Amino acid sequence: MKIFLKYLLLFVGSLLWVVGCVPTFRKTAFEWGLTKDSYRYGDLYRLSNLPQFKEEQLPCNNTPRFDSPTNSTALYIIGDSFTEHQRVGKQDFNVGAYTRIHWNETETIQLDTSRRNILVLQTVERHFREHFAAEVRNFTFGPKQPKESGFSFENWVAEVYQSFEETLKESEESLTSFLFSSDIFLTLKEWKAYINLQWFGRHNDQVALSPDKTQLLFVWDTDSSRITSSFKYLPDNELKTLIQQVNKTREYYKSLGFDEVYLSIIPNKTSIVAPSLGTYNHLIERVQRDTLLQTPFIDVWAPYTQQPTTIYSLSDTHWSCTGRAIWLEKVNGAISAL
Template sequence: MKKIISCFCLVFFSLVWVIGCHPTLSRAVLALGLTQDSYRYGDLYRLSNLAQFRQRPEICPKPNLANKPKNNIALYIIGDSFTEKQRINQNDFPVQTYLRTHWSDSIEVPLDTTKRNILILETVERHFREHFAVPVRTLKINTATPQTEQTIGEADSKSWDRILKDSEEALSDFLFSNDFFLRLKEWKAALNLNWFGRHSDQIALSPDGKNILFCWDTDSTRITSSFHPLPDRELIKLIQGVNAARDYYRSLGFDEVYVTIIPNKTTIVAREMGTYNHLVERVQSHPALRTPIIDVWSLFNQHSTQVYALSDTHWSCFGQRIWVDKVNSVLK
């Protein structure tokens, strides 16, 4: 009997480990409702477990394009997480062809010369310096049949340490993401914050305590931070990188190439936490910049309390609509 129980436990926990670590199986189990999405209350809540920032991100309505004919446009986006398919997709734009991929991927795409081919380089502020410090070669041209919509996943090449780390996080999310365990984590997080003034080192709190922020944006020692110094000589090289990307993709057949910078949440809601390097403004107003800008900077500043989600690094539906409307004004 003891041996049977031991074998059963071994099989059961092995099965749990495999399901928790395997992306396809864990998604299937999630779809069946046997587990819950660890990001359902926002990525910053997931890192902090602070109850005051527990909020489900909104499901954003799509613009009413039913009565508007689709333009003869093929829209391509190289983007960060702000344009992932759960946030942005073809239904946001009056276009015939749509393809979005991540900066870290390298894919071949077709160009239909009978269409107006538009490329948008979308980057969150924290990654602008990394993206344009090197030549942008994410998209390559081929003669394959155009696709109406495509989203490319992460690259497959990962180090063994990264695979182990990802597996550990996936298993933890699979086992401990239901509301019961989240309540226990919230009690622990509240105790640490209220008694010892401590919280997860992956997040920061604004001085007024009303906003939760990503540490990559607030830590001035990181190049991703809104407060990391940006010398003029580096700025000029980055501007050259943006212009070079435009020239390269224009030479491949794109009719128009735009760049759009989504400000860090910290930049908009908690700029007083450090000495802001003014990256967005300095890039967008630089006299050497030849690449047209899709600008949300001014409107985000005007509506600073409305454009970002409470529990997440990403924009609210209000902020997302600002960006989509700006893009659609370009597509017209």
């Protein structure tokens, strides 16, 4: 009996590990209702589990309505998590064609010369200095290469090895999310987080609190030792270099057929709701007003600072539906004005 129980526990444990760590199985378990999305209350709540910052992340229903819909424009975006398909899609833009890739992706494209082709370089403030350390070449031009047909043992081995490496790398976090994302476990985590904060003044080291304790922030934005921080010193010579790379990127894509290239820097949540937490480097404002910048700028800094407490989700680093709507209005305005 003991041997049977031992092997039964081993089997169940192995099954949970496989389901929790392999993306395909994890997705199926989520679709079957066996587990819940660990990000459903926001990425900052997921890190901190502080109950006062628990807010369900619901889809925005404020999709723009266009008085004069057009099919004559093709929009391309190189973007980060703010423009992922869960947050933004073709239906949000007054365009006939839409292509979006992430900063860590590349894609070969062919421009439709019968349309106006517009490229938006969208980056959150914290990654601007990294993205434009060099010219951007995420979109390349030419005919798309057809996928190789037939089975190749070498390619199969390489794919299996890469998948296994990625699974091992993300296994701990993935398994934790799979097993402990139910509301019961979240309640227990909340009790622990509340006691740690109230009794010992401690919280997860990946988050920070605003001076008045009303805003939950990402430590990458608040830690001045990080290049991602709103408070990391930005010398003028580095700023000039970054702007030059932006301009060179625009020149490159315009030379290959784009009608216009826009730059959009979405502020860090910290920059809007808690700029007094450190010595703010004013990155966005300095980029916008620098006379060296030749690239059209989609400005959300001004409207965001006018209503700072409504722009970002309480429990997440990303914008609220209000912040999203402002950005979409600015982008669609730029598209229609061209």
